[in-house]
Amino acid sequence: RSGTDARSASLADVVIITALKEEYDEARRVNEGAIDEWTIDTSVTGSEVAFRSYGAKDGGSLRIALTWATRMRTTATAIAAGTLIDKLGVRCVAMSGVCAGRRGVQPGDVIIGSLLYTYDTGAVQAVVVDGVRQERFQAEPNSYPLDDQWLRRAQSFQRPVDTPWLAARPSTLAAQCDWLLERLLAGENPLNHADSHTRCPSWSGAIDRLRSLGFVTAKAPLSITESGKAYIEDVCLRNRGQLPNPPAWSVHVAPIATGNNVMRDSQLFGKLADSMRTVLGVEMEAAAIAAIAHDRKLPWLVMKGVMDHADHDKDDQLKPFAARASAECLIRFLRENLPSR
Numbered sequence: 490r491s492g493t494d495a496r497s498a499s500l501a502d503v504v505i506i507t508a509l510k511e512e513y514d515e516a517r518r519v520n521e522g523a524i525d526e527w528t529i530d531t532s533v534t535g536s537e538v539a540f541r542s543y544g545a546k547d548g549g550s551l552r553i554a555l556t557w558a559t560r561m562r563t564t565a566t567a568i569a570a571g572t573l574i575d576k577l578g579v580r581c582v583a584m585s586g587v588c589a590g591r592r593g594v595q596p597g598d599v600i601i602g603s604l605l606y607t608y609d610t611g612a613v614q615a616v617v618v619d620g621v622r623q624e625r626f627q628a629e630p631n632s633y634p635l636d637d638q639w640l641r642r643a644q645s646f647q648r649p650v651d652t653p654w655l656a657a658r659p660s661t662l663a664a665q666c667d668w669l670l671e672r673l674l675a676g677e678n679p680l681n682h683a684d685s686h687t688r689c690p691s692w693s694g695a696i697d698r699l700r701s702l703g704f705v706t707a708k709a710p711l712s713i714t715e716s717g718k719a720y721i722e723d724v725c726l727r728n729r730g731q732l733p734n735p736p737a738w739s740v741h742v743a744p745i746a747t748g749n750n751v752m753r754d755s756q757l758f759g760k761l762a763d764s765m766r767t768v769l770g771v772e773m774e775a776a777a778i779a780a781i782a783h784d785r786k787l788p789w790l791v792m793k794g795v796m797d798h799a800d801h802d803k804d805d806q807l808k809p810f811a812a813r814a815s816a817e818c819l820i821r822f823l824r825e826n827l828p829s830r
Contacts, residue, residue: 549829590795633779747776
């Protein structure tokens with residue numbers, strides 16, 4: 490399409506940016522409340538932008554523009570968001586996608602950002618201690634709090650239940666490893682078990698993890714070690730002789746930290762908590778959404794699905810579900826809380 494028809498079809502109430510194409514694809518799977526089908530327009534920015542209308546709680550409709558940044562990091566995100574804001578006249582800027590979560594937040598859970606901030610901006614000061622030169626990082630975070638009214642509504646947001654996409658939540662790598670160990674402890678070969686493909690779909694990844702922990706033998710044939718036996722026996726003891734049930738899926742409201750690097754550090758959240766006690770998520774783009782919205786005097790909303798804990802259990806298998814969950818919750822929240830035009 491081109492000309493007047495394309496320009497009129499491009500007007501939107503909300504622009505949603507994702508950092509990755511796969512997050513964009515998952516967001517396009519959100520059908521709850523949809524009034525029409527997605528349409529693709531490349532005339533707005535020269536890149537693909539998807540448009541769709543959803544029914545709003547007040548009886549009207551909200552038109553959403555959805556795209557992804559060309560690269561991860563804040564600069565590409567800000568450019569993508571700013572271009573669409575200026576051309577579409579939107580009333581809200583939002584983001585869905587994935588993040589790393591603090592231990593205690595389950596993979597697949599969704600975090601609504603109550604505060605977005607950059608954790609790695611500041612100055613490096615060189616000092617000499619006992620004749621040894623050391624560098625100390627002095628943080629100067631740029632922080633953006635969620636609008637107070639939306640914060641209250643986020644805290645009372647009713648999470649979706651009994652929906653098909655929620656039932657598709659995959660098992661975590663840690664849970665798969667526990668199942669594999671339990672079968673080995675029982676003297677079985679897990680590979681021959683009837684439920685092997687459903688209970689342990691990431692077979693190779695589970696074995697690698699268990700070997701790194703010293704819970705199974707380093708070479709074939711696969712067998713449980715004494716430390717692995719002690720671990721899984723304790724897990725079963727604490728759960729009355731069986732493996733624990735999967736934890737309930739949840740939505741959290743908490744600060745999300747933005748940094749410039751992909752992190753795999755078991756101490757990361759401990760370090761972040763020194764300056765932001767309640768931080769639950771860390772990722773690489775969200776603060777840019779708040780910054781561009783603040784500059785344009787627009788409300789912002791960021792929801793991220795937890796795919797891992799940024800540590801030794803880093804695993805991509807929860808990524809599609811986490812991206813889908815964040816988009817489902819984000820669009821539902823907007824439909825319930827952003828008045829239609």
